[in-house]
Amino acid sequence: VTRSPPGSAEPTAFAQLYHEHFDFTFRSLRHLGVPTAALPDAVQEVWLAVHRRLSAFEGRSSHRTWLFSIALNTARNQKRRQRRRAADELPDEIADRGPGPDRLHEGREALALVQEFLETLDEPRRVLFISQLIEDLSAAECGELLGIEPSAVYHRVRDLRRGFRRWLCERRGESP
Amino acid sequence: MSAEHEPSALNALLRAERAGDEGAADSALERVLELAASAAGPEPLVRAQVEHALREALGAGVTGAVAGTRASWLRSGWARAGSKLGLVTVGVAIGFVWGRSPEWRAERASEPASASGPAVVASPEPPPAVDSARGATPVARPDHAVASPAIDVSVAALDTREATASGSAPSRAHAQPPRATRPRATRALASDAQSNDTLRIALEQLRKAQLFLSASEPARALAALDELDARVPAAILSEERDVTRALALCKTGDSARAAALAARVLARAPDSAYALSLRESCAGQELLVEQMRERTSNRAQ
Numbered sequence: 001v002t003r004s005p006p007g008s009a010e011p012t013a014f015a016q017l018y019h020e021h022f023d024f025t026f027r028s029l030r031h032l033g034v035p036t037a038a039l040p041d042a043v044q045e046v047w048l049a050v051h052r053r054l055s056a057f058e059g060r061s062s063h064r065t066w067l068f069s070i071a072l073n074t075a076r077n078q079k080r081r082q083r084r085r086a087a088d089e090l091p092d093e094i095a096d097r098g099p100g101p102d103r104l105h106e107g108r109e110a111l112a113l114v115q116e117f118l119e120t121l122d123e124p125r126r127v128l129f130i131s132q133l134i135e136d137l138s139a140a141e142c143g144e145l146l147g148i149e150p151s152a153v154y155h156r157v158r159d160l161r162r163g164f165r166r167w168l169c170e171r172r173g174e175s176p
Numbered sequence: 177m178s179a180e181h182e183p184s185a186l187n188a189l190l191r192a193e194r195a196g197d198e199g200a201a202d203s204a205l206e207r208v209l210e211l212a213a214s215a216a217g218p219e220p221l222v223r224a225q226v227e228h229a230l231r232e233a234l235g236a237g238v239t240g241a242v243a244g245t246r247a248s249w250l251r252s253g254w255a256r257a258g259s260k261l262g263l264v265t266v267g268v269a270i271g272f273v274w275g276r277s278p279e280w281r282a283e284r285a286s287e288p289a290s291a292s293g294p295a296v297v298a299s300p301e302p303p304p305a306v307d308s309a310r311g312a313t314p315v316a317r318p319d320h321a322v323a324s325p326a327i328d329v330s331v332a333a334l335d336t337r338e339a340t341a342s343g344s345a346p347s348r349a350h351a352q353p354p355r356a357t358r359p360r361a362t363r364a365l366a367s368d369a370q371s372n373d374t375l376r377i378a379l380e381q382l383r384k385a386q387l388f389l390s391a392s393e394p395a396r397a398l399a400a401l402d403e404l405d406a407r408v409p410a411a412i413l414s415e416e417r418d419v420t421r422a423l424a425l426c427k428t429g430d431s432a433r434a435a436a437l438a439a440r441v442l443a444r445a446p447d448s449a450y451a452l453s454l455r456e457s458c459a460g461q462e463l464l465v466e467q468m469r470e471r472t473s474n475r476a477q
Contacts, residue, residue: 018230022223027216043218044226044233051234106184107215113186114212134213165205168186169193 014051017063022047024064024135025071031118031130032075038082046074065141068131072145117167125160132157133164185211378408385420394427415441419450426458435462 026043034042049070057066114134118126124146131137131145132153139150139157146153189204218226381404388397401421410417418437425434438459441448454460 023217026218027213030216040222040226044229047230048233107211110185110208110211111215134209161205165193165201168189172190
């Protein structure tokens, strides 16, 4: 995506951004812990915010960093709302009944494991895991998201990789 | 997670860890992460539903609260029924709306929020007995009204296909309601509205049937389907009707009729999205028994 000139909210710029990064925002929200049933509303909220703020986007960060930060705020808001109306949420057992054919798919299993691991992380490490290890943002972009130097990103990512591998082994009852 | 379902990439990772092979473990880890990333993406139906809601919100110049209502309704209606069947049915409705001409969509988008009600909007109150059984009310959450912004922009904002096809950026002029300059579209709207009503009724009745089915009230589910048959031509959502009826018949113990319906659906659409549900139901078992009988009989001959 070419960066939009500051102050412009051209429909084509929005549309281009949407079509190139919709999946990215959806995945990010999912990894950030937004429940499956709430994802359509959450991703919609992200893109409404993108539309509202696009004209003010100055291009100082990459689009993906900017979109991720909007997704992060949306996920936080969603969690706050979820706490307020916990009783109204769609219970997981209804949202996802039984294993089904998809659940047997390798990708689903990997996703379930990753999400389980993400649950064990605090927000900064979760953000780093998602942005760097899953979404492949650059160290500079991740550093910008977290307010740390790229060199610190490398160190933390290395620790996260080790931590995830160790966690997977423990999850399988094997010592690393 | 049982061992036989362990992802192969994960197995590779575990093997590499056991062998102390850092490089192989890292490669396998990358594979696990790639798989997770690809599985985390949106399903086509979710993408269509969000895209539709955004088009409605951004194109109509209405508040985001309405957009929130759309997505919430889509989720709460069928998803609360806890059924893949329902989601696919709503997908049909979205496809129905989505497949309309740009003029039609622009016309719909220019209407006031309260009046813009294609098939996916109306949310009939579920039957009280089902409500109490489920303990949930499928309505939009009010806090979206606070969280969502007011927006007034062109419906073409999301129309990349149209924009790129023409090779020029849509101008703000596209945001103007085309009503005055498109009498043909206006006329078409009347017949579209009628079609929408029919589809809306079909969706309402199917949803009722699904809710009754989820609440283990198959007789009432069948009654809702009978009412649907009486009010809406058989061609509309015929597959969904047959599947729902087959599942309801299973719950009443009428496996023979359920199997007949299932056979009809599977004959028409062997790759039906509902094939698994049918095969896992009593109808599927009945069909298997029949097939075995046929094979035995053929061998005997």
